[in-house]
Amino acid sequence: MTIYDVAEKSGVSIATVSRILNGGKNVSEKTRQKVLAVIEEEGYTPNIFARGLGLDSIQMVGLLCTDVADAYYAKAVSILENELHQKGFDVLLYCTGNRPEDKKKSLQMLLEKRVDAVILIGSAFREETDNSHLEQAAKQVPLFIINGLAEFPGVTCVACDEHGAVMQNVAELYKQGRRRILYLYDALTYSGFQKLDGYRDGLQSCGLPWDEALAVRVEKSLWDAKRAVFELLEEGIAFDAVMASEDLLAAGAQKALQQKEITLPIIGFNNSLIAECATPSLTSVDNMLDTLCPYTVGLLLRLLKGGEAPNKTVVSAKLVERETFQLSEDKKEETT
């Protein structure tokens, strides 16, 4: 069943059918009804490839992330997918893992699929790393980066201020008398660096010294985080608060502390289910995906329609207080 069949059965030309199919102007109501009836009756569906050939687009956007099995990316993908489908776009999903060359290859493959836009979720590298593939890609297609940064023409970045969030957490812990704050982190993605820098800058602005031993890199795993913290405790390295670049790591730290029957303030990151489920529940920084993702899709649509969009947007993060740490009262009033 092709457009020719429909045209024939309704006694019009293919051009008319095509116009109707494309929300066509310049078609009389009478013929529209007639053709629509035939289409309905025959169950005709336009061939997406032929249409793509003609229009050079089949309304698809590519989503590139590190790993959808991870709650953070899963949440982003989920929101983006919803928004995009609502706006009539299909979603091509690529999970690349953390190897730069895989990311590059995936981006390339996405472009070969002639998507209308690409959204990277937290997958840009730091400035000093080679981001030339992003620069190249952005020449072919609008490129969006959520929680990452790449300042090339054609690239639109939307991020939450992770650096600032961590700094504030340090400041708040300091205000509550904490002087030796442990920081657990895993991969040094762009976002990973942001947070680590936030930690460092936070210490500095409180006048606290940088102590190598208190910034600990671990695998992204509950057990490795637990092991690391446990070892610190065994070695007698003192600390009086814990922050982590990920709820999972915070949960690991919590397990180690519990085993030693120590209670300290703990602040996680990403405000995931894990933070809720932990006992006691973990205070955590919300990365604002609920805001960032729909906003990004909004920019995307605007850009595809030929409009303009700010090439960099940063919103501040939000601390979600649970049992492992609460803001002091004066701070709260300030926020209200």
Place this chain on the structure above:
Amino acid sequence: MTIYDVAEKSGVSIATVSRILNGGKNVSEKTRQKVLAVIEEEGYTPNIFARGLGLDSIQMVGLLCTDVADAYYAKAVSILENELHQKGFDVLLYCTGNRPEDKKKSLQMLLEKRVDAVILIGSAFREETDNSHLEQAAKQVPLFIINGLAEFPGVTCVACDEHGAVMQNVAELYKQGRRRILYLYDALTYSGFQKLDGYRDGLQSCGLPWDEALAVRVEKSLWDAKRAVFELLEEGIAFDAVMASEDLLAAGAQKALQQKEITLPIIGFNNSLIAECATPSLTSVDNMLDTLCPYTVGLLLRLLKGGEAPNKTVVSAKLVERETFQLSEDKKEETT
């Protein structure tokens, strides 16, 4: 840059270029090299739509699930995406939520994209529900269902024996002297029914009575599960073990019990991070996605190559023991 340009620059015809592009037989090594060089040099990429028009396929498979933000689906999508990309297929992702009409519509849209196959993750309804859309779809394209069931020609089901797993858990709890086993469950998807039936059948085969009050339906939320269990405790409804259709619910139950300072065996389902992170960590049933998903992709490839595949495969689930429940010793030996 089209195939015509490449042909011209290498002094051959487009047919030859096309042959080379398609892993062509019947091309002399000399011309192959020549053409490949031009392609490389010019950075030519075939137009995917034109190719699709000719071949009626651009090597895409559609993935349909309820919600990627949920760890269970996220894991499945992650594994499937990986396998499929490895085999050269692109992945079109649809998250439908739980409304049947949305699932139908998404399936329809997927078919319009002329995917080569569709994989549903846990999204079939129970037999008595209207599954005619699946029947229709299966006529157009190979359809795979992971952890769901629909016995129509063209539909391939791959599942883990959730019913059996729950039954066994009941039996094991019974063996350890538990007589009033609470079962928490949420949505009655196909898989939800499987587990609920497993609970009922498990009780029966142990000679335990079915007690309406012990099969509690809750929202898929930590807090609702906690609330429900807390209320039971307040009302004085006695139970001596907890099972849940989802780790999240088990974690909620655990919180309620902890608040009342009660310790009972708890068995979750899905073997997610939440089970690991809970304190004490939750024993949980692994749904075997690690096996099911690659296996499904294997069948898919075989089918697309014109081969045959069993239209129903069931593997047994696996209990992952953690702190909230351990199998008795004799049982363990049995398993070894």
Place this chain on the structure above:
DNA sequence: CATTGTTTTGTAAGCCCTTACAATTTTAGA
């Protein structure tokens, strides 16, 4: 060297749409 069989290459016909432009019909105004 002629003949037949194999490889390699080219020509041209699809595949199914969109859309510029031409042709026709309708409407409005005089």
Place this chain on the structure above:
DNA sequence: TCTAAAATTGTAAGGGCTTACAAAACAATG
């Protein structure tokens, strides 16, 4: 009723690829 303008419809030219089939080049055989 006639003419000009507007609305509607049709014709035909792409869009870039695959592939059946025809043609040409090459190899092997007697």
